[in-house]
Amino acid sequence: MIQLKKLSNITVMNNRVCPICDNTENIIIREIELKTYDFHPLDKNYKLVQCSNCGFMYNDTALKQVELDEYYTNQSKYDNKDVVSVGAGGITGLDKIRLSESAKIISKYIYDKDSSIIDIGCASGGLLYSLKEMGYVNLTGLDPSPICIERVSGIGNCKTILGSILDKDLKIDQKFDVIILTHVLEHILDVKKLMERLYDFLNKDGIIFIECPDSSRYHLHVHAPFQEFNTEHINHFSESTFRNLSTTMKIHIVETGLRTFKIENGLDYFAVYGVYKKTINNLAKIEKELTIDEIEKYLLISDNKLTIISDFINSLTYKNVVLYGIGQLSYKLIKITEDKQKLFFVDGDPRNQKRKIYGNVIHQPVDLPNLIDEDDSCIIISSFISSSSIKTDILRIFSVAKILPPKIFELDKLVENAI
Ligand SMILES: [Zn+2]
Structure with a gap:
């Protein structure tokens, strides 16, 4: 089990005064690393702090x-x-x-x-x-x-x-x-x-x-x-x-x-x-x-889940790993994946398909059969909420292309089975 990295030093706030009580001191609870798509206007790590006066929790x-x-x-x-x-x-x-x-x-x-x-x-x-x-x-x-x-x-x-x-x-x-x-x-x-x-x-x-x-x-x-x-x-x-x-x-x-x-x-x-x-x-x-x-x-449970996922992704030996679903979970996974070269990105939102991550294009789902390298690829569904419907879509795309789908991993099920 991972221990929380709790920092209890009070610091003078650099960015926001407390949005509730105007206090200028806070306690840093956790910095969460994020990597969004390139040029995302909110592409910053998450700095969770607590107001030392009223106890309000917010991103500084x-x-x-x-x-x-x-x-x-x-x-x-x-x-x-x-x-x-x-x-x-x-x-x-x-x-x-x-x-x-x-x-x-x-x-x-x-x-x-x-x-x-x-x-x-x-x-x-x-x-x-x-x-x-x-x-x-x-x-x-x-x-x-x-x-x-x-x-x-x-x-x-x-x-x-x-x-x-x-x-x-x-x-x-x-x-x-x-x-x-x-x-x-x-x-x-x-x-x-x-x-x-x-x-x-x-x-x-x-x-x-x-x-x-x-x-x-x-x-x-x-x-x-x-x-x-x-x-x-x-x-x-x-x-x-x-x-x-x-x-x-x-x-x-x-x-x-x-x-x-x-x-x-x-x-x-x-x-x-x-x-x-x-x-x-x-x-x-x-x-x-x-x-x-x-x-x-919440942070402790999240830590455990994220560790299970990152250990899993970093242990994969496939040449190509397709991350399907570019949202809040992927923003965290991309950052902690050791071999970022093996990642390919796919998302169903047309606006994401014009975007890039580390300069690599985010593909549309119908491109999946072209991204797959026979026996040396897998697909990771990076959504806990919609994994079942996404899996159905993926199988349909491969069926239409008359190509056998590669191994598909659903992260929600992976975590459920590991806990
Ligand atoms: Zn406050």
Whole structure:
């Protein structure tokens, strides 16, 4: 068993002040190495730190908001309606079930079907669609992706705003009774600046509903190793974070809550939400967040899983190893593979197929038969969530090409069998 490399020295922060309490000191918990595709705007190692005052956990990234905005506008995966990801806001399958449950939770706080409701970071508009089905008629979607906005404009009489909520030049010419922010705040560099912006657009008695992944339960189902510490999730929320967020702003917390929903591999995913209202006298005090033990459990389980995978990849003697699936898990695997020359890259997302890793092109799946060197190749499916459907696709491609498929390894099954 691997021991955690826990560093307990307090350092003055170089990059971000605590997004929740403004403290300038943090404790470094872990640096996680990443290698993304070449010229990925978020191609930086993950520096997980904990605020020494309120206990908030976050990535002390050196990125600027403008770089994040550029990424979500032009390179985001969320404008693909078929993308399998929490927060993608799709309108199919499990995402539809999740978002219709979200609509039910939010509706407990909305008393009027005419209430003006805005979903910020609405992606494909799944939540707005569910609210419309429930009879809400005054709906607006805001998103930086033009493809998403075009899709949302097709939902009934839904109004749309194209842009980033943090863009000070963005024109929003009304106030809202309900502001919804689901699976957005974990992506935002300056959390309080965003909250202040929401405050400006909130009616006097309106509510802000925010949902994020629940860091206090990451360890209960560890999907791919270190999955929660990825290029996009730079803040880690729990119920106590939501309470602490209200202490330094002109808002008070009405309620926090936990929810659980299923993702494609049948496992549970855990989220936390907070509901806020405007307030004049904020008397709430910072409470020290106590999720560090849970985070350390998560890191330990992730360490063990990643070690199993890296030992396996580094022990392979094939001349060609095809890594199928260029996402958050591959970003970690590429970095720890000793013989990088043997790696070939394949991904089903057309945008990835224009990209390179260490100068080597990312191929489309139909290229697979050409990449395979008879008996000296294997394919590794680098996805824990979609491995079964990817394997079916691979077998179909080889069947059409009338070529015997090489050995295919599914990392989720490999890890399951090893533990
Ligand atoms: Zn703090």
